[in-house]
Each structure stands twice: as structure tokens, then as C-alpha cells.
Amino acid sequence: MDLRWEDRALEIGPGRGVLLRFLLKASHRVTAVELDLRLRPSLEKNFGGHPGLDLVFDDFMRFDLVDYIHQVSTPVKVVGNVPYSLSSSILFRLFETAQKLMDQGAPRMKSATLMLQREVAQRLCSAPRNKNYGIITVLRALVAEAELLFTVPPTAFIPPPKVYSAVARLNFHSKPLYSITNPQLFSDLVHHVFTQRRKMLKNTLGSWHWINPDWTRVDFDLTRRPEELSTQEFIDLFDKIKPIPNPKGASEIGSTPY
Secondary structure, eight states: OOOOTTSEEEEEOOTTSHHHHHHHHHOSEEEEEEOOGGGHHHHHHHHTTOTTEEEEESOTTTSOHHHHHHHOSSOEEEEEEOOGGGHHHHHHHHHHHHHHHHHTTOOOEEEEEEEEEHHHHHHHTOOSSSTTOSHHHHHHHTTEEEEEEEEEOGGGSSSOOSSOEEEEEEEEOSSOOOOOSOHHHHHHHHHHHHTTTTSOHHHHGGGOTTOOTTGGGSSSOTTSOGGGOOHHHHHHHHHHHSOSSOOTTGGGOOSSOO
């Protein structure tokens, strides 16, 4: 995870503290956010009082990550063995946080090194024209580069899960690389077309809400399929077909903000 002593580590779900023990040796300051209160006694017994540790018992999805990063003066690197059922929610939360920090000129969240279900990690790190390319890939590219570091077989766990895992790293952009006038509506477009990823854009865009009435006349090859478009091409398409001006309430549409 390329963690240096001067970095600040933020662990999502320390569990029984296996990774936490390593983090406390590698970083001068660690914040560990744990939801399961049943783990509190053992975590406080084994790690309570450590001068470099802040134990926070809260739901990471409610934890004010932007405010936390603003309060610290050193770069933050996120780590975690992410619950498979929450992988997408946590990733989108990280994307949203990274975007806000860039918009505020304070991109101090440097990276996120996460263990995920292998298929999720592959989608996160994919490229256009690949079967793994999808919503999470397009939206990730707005805020970070991604690399798949290694896979982990089920036999590495007790009890072994039924799926393979993989460790992936997000390296967040230090400044915005793309300009999107309405990120939430853009996200809605990406989600919409990928629900029918095998269909050509001309066959899926007609049922999208808040589309420009003249969308069929735009200068864009609408015979292409969503898995063929890069993030920049999605932005170009969005700029051509978005409603002008956005109708009242359009900013409230979308599954995720980024």
C-alpha cells in the first residue's frame, strides 16, 4: 500500500485488528472506523491507549470523511478489507469524497488500497472494450487511476468464501481532469445506458429522463455501445444530449452523485 511513516492511515473496518497491528507500525497516526460494537472490547483491550491510534466506532457510510480529512494536516491513505455486500457503496462514497476534496482544492486523500471481491476489483481497474468495463469504471476514472495488485484465493481465509478476492489500489487525482456541469445527472446517464450494455446508444437513450429533445441529431455515433466509450467520450455525449437548461428537479436524479 506504499504507506510511509508521515502518512495518515484510515482503516475501514479493522475487525479483530490483524491489519491494524501492521498499520500502527507503518504510520505515525491511524484512524480505524469500526461499525460492529461487539468488537469494541477486544479492540480497546489490544489497542486502546496506543498513542498513534484513533478508534472510531461508527458506520463508515455515515462517517464525515471530508470533515475528517480537513482536520488532519498530513496525507490520508485509506485501507480496508471491504465487506463484499458494501463494496459498491463504499467505492462510490470514496469517489464522492475525492471529487469534493478536488473541488475544494484540498486533495489530501492520496490513495485507497482495498481488498474486494475479485470481480469488483476487475471492474474497478478495467478499460473500454472489456467485459468488465462498466459503471464503476467510468465513474472511478473521474477521480482516480486504479491498479489491480494481486488476487487472493479462498483458501487464504477461514472459513474460505466461495469467491476469489483481489487487492486493488486507487491513486486519486491531485486535480480535476474532467469538467462535468452536472455530476449527478451524468451519473444517471452512465447508470441508465449500462443497464442495457449490449444495446446501441440509440436504442437506450430514448428512454432516459431529462434528455435533450434533439438528441437524435447530435454529432455522435449513437450506434456504439456503452462499453466502447471512454470516460471522456461519455462526457462528450452528455454535453451533447443533456437538457439545456436542466429542468426543475433534474439535479435530484441519479443513483449516486459521482
